[in-house]
Amino acid sequence: MTLLDADCYAFQDLLTPVEREAALALREFMEREVRPVADEYWDRAEFPHHLIPGIAATGVVGAAWPESARFENSAVFRGWAGLELARVDASFATFVGVTSGLAMTSIGVGGSEEQRAEWLPRLGRCEAIGAFGLTEPLSGSDVARGLRTTATREGDTWILNGAKRWIGNATFADVTVIWAKDTADDRVKGFLVRKDTPGFEAVKIERKQSLRSVQNADITLTDAAVPESDRLQRVESFRDVAQILRLTRTGVAWEAVGIAVGAYEAAVRYAAEREQFGKPIGSFQLVQDKLANSLADITASLGMCVRASQMQDEGRQNDEHSALAKAFVTARMRETVGRCREILGGNGIQLDHGVARHFADAEAVYSYEGTRDMNNLIVGRAITGRQAFV
Structure with a gap:
């Protein structure tokens, strides 16, 4: 099968x-x-x-x-x-x-x-749900240097203050990983903040036009007390955060392929059913060209994701490998869902025909876990040996 x-x-x-x-x-x-x-x-x-x-x-x-x-x-x-x-x-x-x-x-x-x-x-087992709090209202691409959430140690307790934004699952998560700067050494540390922690508040972000089912939240931390036992014990700097993002960024690339595939499959079905000028639009050269280009982008993206994942299993995946996959594949996804929406014409903006939701959702996936620009700069650093972030 x-x-x-x-x-x-x-x-x-x-x-x-x-x-x-x-x-x-x-x-x-x-x-x-x-x-x-x-x-x-x-x-x-x-x-x-x-x-x-x-x-x-x-x-x-x-x-x-x-x-x-x-x-x-x-x-x-x-x-x-x-x-x-x-x-x-x-x-x-x-x-x-x-x-x-x-x-x-x-x-x-x-x-x-x-x-x-x-x-x-x-x-x-999904008996508990997790969330990940890194992005802040004023820190996105520059979060490595611009993290504003603070953690101050008082004996065996850490006091967290700050804000996070666009945190998926946070409105109902049982535990949220919060990244904060230690006020003593200015280094980033991670904390497992349980949902019932006093001073932790998550408010749903409204009026989104992409990934609408995802419950993104604005988080505020006001003197939230977290025990030392809930500090991630093997995280000592942002370098450890970067290692986590390297492992998950390839997963976002795979999801981007899935969005492209979903839109492509809907367009193929529509092209077989929709008739214009007395025959299915799938018999027209321009439609076949769009479908062929979409399949090519999906195939190239799959190949990149497969190899990046194999390198992860081999212990050979570096930052530039996952960054290149995320940047390239999400760009191809964006082009593919655009072509597929074109094939559906006006029906392409209606949920009933299977492309509109993918078309809208692609915009969020294109941006999260590092924009195309930032991921390309990670690759550029590997190519030239020079950092160009600032």
């Missing part, structure tokens, strides 16, 4: 039989449970909480960590899972990416054995 029709060069053959079975089960869940309600929840800017047990049962959440993995798997499989999620609903893919990727990777990379044992199994 073909896992993905848009996989022109059969990259899916790299999956093991166990991984392939899990990917097919994930696809079945997404088609049966998520697709029928995705447009409705997106339109209302609400999250389908009732689907969380179902995605937990697929075993894709927390698949990267021995404390939560259900079966042996590769980075290619985990990327493919992100593709399958985003192919149907990028909002749902972002929910999984935040808790399984950003939050769990922060704990998996930066946490002590005790912290990993406490949180990774629960997060992997």
